[in-house]
Amino acid sequence: MQTLSSDSSGAYSDEELIKHLPGFTNHYATVNGVRLHYADGGSGPALVCLPGWPQTWYSYHPIATQLAQRYRVILVDIRGMGSSEKPLAGYDKKTMAQDIYELLGHMGLEKASLLGHDIGGMVASSFAFNYPKATEKLIVADGAHPSEGMMQMPMLPAPGSFTRKMNGQYPYPWWMAFNQVKGLPEQLLAGRFEYLLDYLFGYVMLDESRMSAFDRALYASVYNQPESIRASNAWYQAFDQDIADARMYARLTMPVLGIGSHVSYHYLQMSLPSMAEQVEVIGILDSGHYLFEEKPDRVLEAVYNFLG
Template sequence: MLTTATTASGVAARWSRVVIAAAATVALTAACTTPEAQGQEAAPGTAPAVASTGFDAATRDDAEFNRQFSHRTADVDGVTIHYVTGGTGEPLVLLHGWPQSWFEWRGIMPALAEKYTVYAVDLPGLGDSVGTPSGYDKATLARYVHGLLAGNLGLHQINLAAHDLGAGVGFQYAAQFPDEVVRYAHLDYPLPGPAHSADAYRQLSWHMAFHNQDGFPEMLVDDDVREYLSLFYGYVAHGGAGFGGPGAKAPFTAAQIDEFARTYQRPQVLSGGFNLYRTLDVDERDNKAAKPITMPTMLMTAEGTLEFTRSTVQPLMSNISRAVEVSGSGHWLPEENPQLVTTEMINFFGRGAS
């Protein structure tokens, strides 16, 4: 834990190697030395991530969850995709971002499941999905997700909500299968494309340039996955240094961080997450080639970022019928302001195709 002198020095040594390997990480080193950042670790005595393993590690003892939801898998083109489903009503598909999994939606899924049949999907190659997809560009991942939803589950009319890099997948799903998406919610993800190049995207933050490097992120992070994620969660939280703030703690409990770290400690998943960034040039090309989506679309962003994000997505979304800047929230919208996100999603999707 970062609260012990031995581990703190180990993490400092690791980050000094990052600085030597990539100048972009200087910003993180500064952020991580603030008292706010150092306070992000779990309290002493917290069970480490390795104490609980398996796809249901975070839910196997959660009786309330298990009454309402179930873990399932399906094979799609050589990849076993893990997803969690429950509820009644029209299908509502949830796609996660980095560095998260289906579990990012856990807090708001019960309320959504009162109105919809929820499908929270682990993206191919991430979370508890097993196997390597043929590519990590978002158009390819969208086709895998379509294979799960339309091919395996027979869902040809869905509501779709996607966050972060998962929203890159969400946009491509809506663009490739426009007749199958009734409504689309795009959460906190500027799109590389006609209004914002992949190169410009990588310059938005040190981590986008760092994660784009071949081999370096895995080499420098693999022994300290949980520490790295803990620091990163606070970096782009409300008030975090990533948004020009003084610094913030991760808006997650120790158990939540354990669950995310459990999946990213798998080497394939760690590399798969970084590959989401390494394919941004392909995403830019594919997004430029896509026709603008026309289904009703809701844009939700972190506080203070709505107009910038809108400027990158508007050329590709011709029917943004709702745009919301989530007050009191940084990048982690469903966790930092769950009440507002839940209310907005229920109201938006409740309007149907009209």
């Protein structure tokens, strides 16, 4: 099974990208039956960073080197992402959380804080639910554990709300449905994923210029492959199982921070108190969904204040 992008030896390879993050090194480990790539840098308390769709470990580059001045920062390509393996199964967030738990064991770490964005926030939440003793603190940025509320998402957008920019009061994440379809997205998007990326960044970011041309080309290179589209869509296709698993979880007792952009702040305000007992939700309302690119200083301030 191929696990690397089409440009695995070029400018977008792990070996080249790591040069953009002084002090970080690339590593690969087979845990829970899947081979994962991760980058490791800094020293201090462990902070595991989990990215979202449609990005990779490199999405943390606007904040990683600063975080590494205070923490040991571990940037992970989750199952199905980047140069991590893309098996045919195991994309429910409970299994993906087990991937991360076993990765920590492989690294000799008994406990860590987690920072997850988008799909990564879902995996980080599942980690906290399933491995509370291994979770110091939990931070989710624009993405928490799948819940029953997802079943209430509208098939059609609210009248007048579906414009060039995502409406923060009436968000319409149409890709939640599109990514449920098996087989067709690979046929439509393979080799032309940049069209989806450019539309998506324009739609969910307030300042899309903050997503650089290099970053856009990198993510297009990764997700242009049919197997990458298939694997990343599987994160969405597992939501039914994730919601069923959530019914069995007790509320989290460790401190939890939600960082919400203008499109997710209100959602986090509603969802996180039902997930956890110690919750703080911060809104960065002058940012779109890709907060690390748009408002890295604000994200760093929130993380520093929360982790201490």
